[in-house]
Amino acid sequence: MRRKNLVVTVFLLPAMALIIIFKIYPIFLGVYESFFTYSFVGKNTVFAGIQNYITVFTDSTVLNSIKVTLIFNVIVNPVQIFLSFGLALLLMVKLRGRKFFRTIHMIPVAVSFTIACTLWGVLLSPEQGLMNSLLNVIGIPNQSFLNDKDQALAWVIVLSSWKGLGYWALFFITGLEEVPQQLYEAASLDGANYWKSLRWITLPQMKRTFKFVIISDTISNFILFVPAYVLTGGGPNGATDFLMYRIYRTAYQYSDMNLASAMIVVLLIMLGIIIGAEAFLLRDKE
Amino acid sequence: MKKRSVLLLTMCMVVMTAGCASGGSDAQNPDNSESGDELNVLIVSDLDPLEPVFAEYGDKNGITVNVESVPYAEIFETIEVRMGTEEDTIDVLVADAPLITNYTAKGYLAPLDDYVAEDSLARITESSREGGTVDGQVMALPLYSSCVNLYYNKELFDERGVEYPDYNVENRMTWEEVVETAQQLTYTDDEGNQIYGMTFEQIDTPYQLLPLSQSLGAVQYISDDQTTTEGYTNSEEVVEAMEFYGNTFNKWNISPKIDGSESTSYFCSGQIAMFVGGSWNISSFDEAGVNWGVAPHPYFEGGDAVTPTGSWYMGVSAYSKNAEAAAGFVEWLTTDDETCQKTYDIMQNLPCNISVLDAIEADPENEGTPAALNVYEAMNTAMARPGMVGYEEWQSVLQKTYSDVKNGADPKEALDSAVTEIDSLIEKYQK
Known part of the structure; x- marks a missing residue:
């Protein structure tokens, strides 16, 4: 037994060492740095206590970024999960060309987020975009889309969902494939229709898949960065100024690594609380 | 235990993403050697037409000039990211005129006083020289001015x-x-x-x-x-x-x-x-x-x-391991009469080099052209952007x-x- 443990430890050690060096250590370093500040007058780093955290919770632009990130997540996560599950159910339907549909639904997944954003930027260009041309055909005047503070976040939700649906649907398809067919057959003999089977067989059997997708989707959307970086620059009027994008700007554009560290610690804590709540609500009940 | 694992996973993902964000530019960066026969130059894509001039310096001096060009929309962030992490893979970088004070305060630029000859400094206009001087030290030299x-x-x-x-x-x-x-x-x-x-x-x-x-x-x-x-x-x-x-x-x-x-x-x-x-x-x-x-x-x-007015300056990175060679390149590029004439011929921008300015003014063919207009505006209406940390x-x-x-x-x-x-x-x- 001891020998077996030793072998396991030896095999795990390299991976664990890399995780500690490149992932765990930076987290602690970030927490440590968040309590300091760089003095441009003294040209040295000085202890700042919780000043960076006070700034995070009093600076209106940071608070706006937190608000935007939360609003975005409250909308985009249910939308992505609901639609990707629906897509997975459609792709499970046995019809001719199922493989073809399963392949094309992967196209957005295969395209990098940067390229996807660039393509959507061209599509939504207020001056020469295809979307406005289509709207003009049905008599709707040109829209500003990403340049409109009332529309920008909605369009980021649309393009993020377009990009994410196929990916999350993959997990649901795998989960659906795992549901034992005899359960459906038994339910069918008892007279259950499609919707009853979905409610009483599919959903309970998919609980673990849902738990994984909900938590992973929340994480990926909380740290969303690319659309703001590539398309909107956080605007208009801060409408898409996601916290992750502000952290990036604070660190690398405004040269305030310590404040950025405090912001990322706050993001980590927020995320920890939210996914902790999700994990609790979706826990296995005996 | 499960909860802890989830939290750990979250932290890892966030840190990984932050790492990716900062690593984007690095991936495109040429692999710099520490040897003195190679110079890595970071420019804004507006300066792409000048690449033959950069290459000429390399040919003359037997060194390789690696030029990395970044679009205007990204140049400021690129400089912040890469200089902020004290990268030594940039020897020479562009700096927008009003940012020189800021870059100096952050320690991005190496002073050029020890490397650049007085004669060379005398070949450019006083105002443009002052634009690259912070607290009495020459921190960058002007590629050209603008109008x-x-x-x-x-x-x-x-x-x-x-x-x-x-x-x-x-x-x-x-x-x-x-x-x-x-x-x-x-x-x-x-x-x-x-x-x-x-x-x-x-x-x-x-x-x-x-x-x-x-x-x-x-x-x-x-x-x-x-x-x-x-x-x-x-x-x-x-x-x-x-x-x-x-x-x-x-x-x-x-x-x-x-x-x-x-x-x-x-x-x-x-x-x-x-x-x-x-x-x-x-x-x-x-x-x-x-x-x-x-x-x-x-x-x-x-x-x-x-x-x-004001335009791109060239400076030497404070983290460069080839500071002397880099300064030599900057001096040649920004003050040499012949080079400045070539730069002007290509870019048609308002020069800072006195001999090139004199040549424009003296040339009757320039009458009615943007060149003559630019010289007039530079002398009479140009107003610099505010210099601030x-x-x-x-x-x-x-x-x-x-x-x-x-x-x-x-x-x-x-x-x-x-x-x-x-x-x-x-x-x-x-x-």
Whole structure:
């Protein structure tokens, strides 16, 4: 037994060492740095206590970024999960060309987020975009889309969902494939229709898949960065100024690594609380 | 245990993403050696036409000059990311004139005094030399200066029967006249293409838009002690200038709502009648076959004629392991008479080299050209952007503000909000 443990430890050690060096250590370093500040007058780093955290919770632009990130997540996560599950159910339907549909639904997944954003930027260009041309055909005047503070976040939700649906649907398809067919057959003999089977067989059997997708989707959307970086620059009027994008700007554009560290610690804590709540609500009940 | 694992996983994902964000530029970075026979030069893509000049230095001196070109929209962030992490893979970098003070405060630039000869410094204009000097130390040297003119598409003017703007500075157009003319030139052509009356080249940038408020009398954008922009960056003149800017897009509809990266191609494709931009675009106009004319930069009626100035400087990275060779390259590129003439021939920008300036003035063939106009503007109407330690923050926030105004935000509210953010961001420089 001891020998077996030793072998396991030896095999795990390299991976664990890399995780500690490149992932765990930076987290602690970030927490440590968040309590300091760089003095441009003294040209040295000085202890700042919780000043960076006070700034995070009093600076209106940071608070706006937190608000935007939360609003975005409250909308985009249910939308992505609901639609990707629906897509997975459609792709499970046995019809001719199922493989073809399963392949094309992967196209957005295969395209990098940067390229996807660039393509959507061209599509939504207020001056020469295809979307406005289509709207003009049905008599709707040109829209500003990403340049409109009332529309920008909605369009980021649309393009993020377009990009994410196929990916999350993959997990649901795998989960659906795992549901034992005899359960459906038994339910069918008892007279259950499609919707009853979905409610009483599919959903309970998919609980673990849902738990994984909900938590992973929340994480990926909380740290969303690319659309703001590539398309909107956080605007208009801060409408898409996601916290992750502000952290990036604070660190690398405004040269305030310590404040950025405090912001990322706050993001980590927020995320920890939210996914902790999700994990609790979706826990296995005996 | 499960919860802990989830939290750990989250932290890892966030940190990984942060790492990816900062690593994006690194991936494209040439693998620098520590040897002195290789120089890595970071430039903005505006300077791409100068690559043969850079290569010439390499050929002459038996070294390899690796040029990394970054689009204008990304150059400032690229410098912040890479210099902020103290990368030693950049030997020479471009610096926008007003940012030299900021880069010096952050320790990005190495002083050039020990490397550059006095004779070389004497070959460039005093004002441009001062622009690269911080606290008595030469931190960067000017590649060239700049000026902005009003370019117009003669064919579009002819089509609408509108009189060309006058080249003579005595008959310089006012912005009010520009709007009136642009309204006549904003129309849908026979093929259904929307033609716009005017555009700025560098849309949403302080470089191009400050002259609007300066023409209305604004002289200062930050307090003397550099602690606040309240009452300066949102002064009456600045608000009025921003109202004008917003109106070109939202009230008069004479300008397309595009990015600065698209403006030149719009003018080149005949979709814009008047283009307020720099002479560095002339080669693009000619390549596209635009029948263009040039006129002086407009001003507000009752105000002063003001033109933008200052341009790219070249500096040596404080983290370079080839500082001496890098400084030699910068000295040759920015002060050598022959090299500056070549740079001017390619870019057609206002030079800082005295001998090249003299040659332009003396050449009768330059009469009526942008070159002669630029020399006049440089001597009479040029006004530099404010030099400040927090220029990067100031510029970044203002660009977003200009963009918001372009998209319909109220100028006063947008500027008030901007100064609050800027003041918060520049507070760190006082500590």
